[in-house]
Amino acid sequence: MQVYADNAATTRMSQVAVDAMMPYFTNVYGNPSSLHSAGQEAKEALEDARARVAKCLGCEPREIYFTSGGSEADNQAIISAARFGARKGKKHIISTAFEHHAVLHTLNKLEKEGFEVTLLDVSQGHNITAQQVREAIRPDTCLVTTMYANNEIGSVLPIAEIGAVCKAAGVPFHTDAVQAVGHIHIDVKAQNIDMLSLSAHKFHGPKGVGALYCRRGLPLTNVIEGGAQERGKRAGTENLPGIMGMVAALEDAVAHLDENMARVTALRDKLIAGLSQVPHSALNGDPVNRLPGNVSFCFEGIEGESLLLLLDMKGVQASSGSACTSGSLDPSHVLLAIGRVHDVAHGSLRLSLSEYNTEEEVDHILEVVPQVVSYLRNISPVWRDLQTGKRTYIL
Amino acid sequence: MALYSEKVMDHFTNPRNVGVIENASGVGEVGNAKCGDIMKIYLQIENEIIVDVKFETFGYGSAIASSSMATEMIKGKSIHEAMALTNKAVAEALDGLPAHKLHCSVLAEEAIKNALKDYFDKNNIPYDHEQFKETDHDDLHAQVHGE
Numbered sequence: 001m002q003v004y005a006d007n008a009a010t011t012r013m014s015q016v017a018v019d020a021m022m023p024y025f026t027n028v029y030g031n032p033s034s035l036h037s038a039g040q041e042a043k044e045a046l047e048d049a050r051a052r053v054a055k056c057l058g059c060e061p062r063e064i065y066f067t068s069g070g071s072e073a074d075n076q077a078i079i080s081a082a083r084f085g086a087r088k089g090k091k092h093i094i095s096t097a098f099e100h101h102a103v104l105h106t107l108n109k110l111e112k113e114g115f116e117v118t119l120l121d122v123s124q125g126h127n128i129t130a131q132q133v134r135e136a137i138r139p140d141t142c143l144v145t146t147m148y149a150n151n152e153i154g155s156v157l158p159i160a161e162i163g164a165v166c167k168a169a170g171v172p173f174h175t176d177a178v179q180a181v182g183h184i185h186i187d188v189k190a191q192n193i194d195m196l197s198l199s200a201h202k203f204h205g206p207k208g209v210g211a212l213y214c215r216r217g218l219p220l221t222n223v224i225e226g227g228a229q230e231r232g233k234r235a236g237t238e239n240l241p242g243i244m245g246m247v248a249a250l251e252d253a254v255a256h257l258d259e260n261m262a263r264v265t266a267l268r269d270k271l272i273a274g275l276s277q278v279p280h281s282a283l284n285g286d287p288v289n290r291l292p293g294n295v296s297f298c299f300e301g302i303e304g305e306s307l308l309l310l311l312d313m314k315g316v317q318a319s320s321g322s323a324c325t326s327g328s329l330d331p332s333h334v335l336l337a338i339g340r341v342h343d344v345a346h347g348s349l350r351l352s353l354s355e356y357n358t359e360e361e362v363d364h365i366l367e368v369v370p371q372v373v374s375y376l377r378n379i380s381p382v383w384r385d386l387q388t389g390k391r392t393y394i395l
Numbered sequence: 396m397a398l399y400s401e402k403v404m405d406h407f408t409n410p411r412n413v414g415v416i417e418n419a420s421g422v423g424e425v426g427n428a429k430c431g432d433i434m435k436i437y438l439q440i441e442n443e444i445i446v447d448v449k450f451e452t453f454g455y456g457s458a459i460a461s462s463s464m465a466t467e468m469i470k471g472k473s474i475h476e477a478m479a480l481t482n483k484a485v486a487e488a489l490d491g492l493p494a495h496k497l498h499c500s501v502l503a504e505e506a507i508k509n510a511l512k513d514y515f516d517k518n519n520i521p522y523d524h525e526q527f528k529e530t531d532h533d534d535l536h537a538q539v540h541g542e
């Protein structure tokens with residue numbers, strides 16, 4: 001049995017999305033900027049797509065800007081708010097310690113330019129509160145940017161409450177909703193979200209396409225300079241097939257959101273209950289406010305890469321926040337930010353489900369994960385030291 | 396998965412010589428859990444011959460494979476032959492390791508050397524201290540990961 005349980009990394013495209021793209025490769029292939037009929041036909045499709053994305057988010061079509069994905073949308077939102085703030089002498093930004101690197105690295109860049117960044121602590125309950133945001137806001141705060149839901153540990157942040165706090169303080173609020181769009185109900189107006197990033201490949205759409213919602217009245221700064229596409233705010237000939245695939249996937253996700261959420265949440269809870277039986281393990285992330293598909297655990301005494309390789313051989317494709325996957329000496333900054341020490345963070349496993357996963361697959365995961373964990377523990381000197389009392393258990 | 400050679404995968408999934416030796420002639424442990432890899436080697440030595448060897452490893456698939464291969468390479472050999480085992484020989488015997496996993500073979504060489512040193516110390520056998528220079532593992536890790 002082959003089980004794909006890495007949907008937070010990327011998803012399989014839905015047939016609806018693939019079908020929606022096809023005509024735009026060979027039939028409607030004009031450049032939307034061209035004046036001839038082929039171009040105008042493409043332009044019409046593009047604007048229709050914009051209106052449909054806007055409808056799914058609860059905003060106006062002119063507030064949607066198509067991008068190359070979540071990273072670009074994050075970069076542009078943050079850079080734009082920073083430039084706008086700096087013009088008014090405001091150079092303080094609030095974010096969280098467990099953001100995606102698309103956000104954190106952009107903030108690092110701004111820090112080097114003289115901005116001050118406050119990263120909210122996420123070690124309490126593996127989440128933040130709106131109260132933390134309220135307390136961090138200063139007169140010179142030009143942006144609050146918090147993710148909607150965490151990609152590694154699945155915590156869903158109190159977005160509407162944060163939106164209300166920001167609105168009351170008059171501070172623009174951006175959310176990286178890459179992991180949330182298509183999986184959780186979102187209404188940018190009701191939730192007082194000023195800017196939002198999304199990425200098609202996380203909800204069964206194509207890779208390399210996404211969007212930035214930016215409330216009317218907030219000025220955007222170009223990240224990519226050139227032609228006048230996207231109201232002059234994002235240059236480059238539009239990826240029309242990608243955009244059409246994204247819209248189809250988004251509408252499909254939103255139309256079936258409640259049923260998908262119920263089904264995936266049930267699978268998730270079964271997995272969490274089963275894996276909680278493994279001794280000296282711990283669930284990462286907010287146990288209550290949680291993405292429907294996210295299961296994240298730390299298993300003491302083992303290392304994540306060997307865990308992933310063995311699981312792959314047994315047909316389970318998953319992910320880990322161990323050093324090997326972060327490509328550096330340290331395990332994932334997210335696991336460290338929620339207070340997992342290095343020794344434990346190395347032994348992390350993320351299983352992320354989608355509506356394509358089945359109960360049989362979950363049963364298969366529940367059969368092989370404990371086997372592989374105990375196999376690795378049996379050859380681990382750390383585990384022996386824990387068992388013989390030379391080392392004390394953390395979990 | 397094309398990340399590792401077939402040899403690495405074989406030694407990772409069917410590791411040879413896993414376990415412990417009670418009252419071993421020499422025990423060596425290198426690495427730390429903070430970095431994500433620890434290797435422990437147990438040697439049983441009789442008349443300067445390694446009659447038995449066992450290992451335990453916490454770490455990457457390549458760390459488990461390196462320890463397994465290294466134990467195979469020294470089992471039944473003399474302590475002098477074991478002293479001459481290099482990380483390069485271990486990596487070659489595994490048909491190569493990805494560049495950023497080469498430190499796993501270094502750990503294997505060092506764990507064996509550490510176990511031999513423990514044996515020399517326990518038996519008051521004189522040796523050249525120069526031969527047992529330990530690498531700083533944080534440094535090594537940082538080098539291979541290019542940080």
Ligand SMILES: Cc1ncc(COP(=O)(O)O)c(C=O)c1O
Nearest residue numbers: 069070071100102151178179199
């Ligand atoms: C929370 C979050 N933000 C941003 C991104 C980046 O999105 P993309 O891959 O479309 O650039 C991802 C996905 O990798 C993500 O999970």
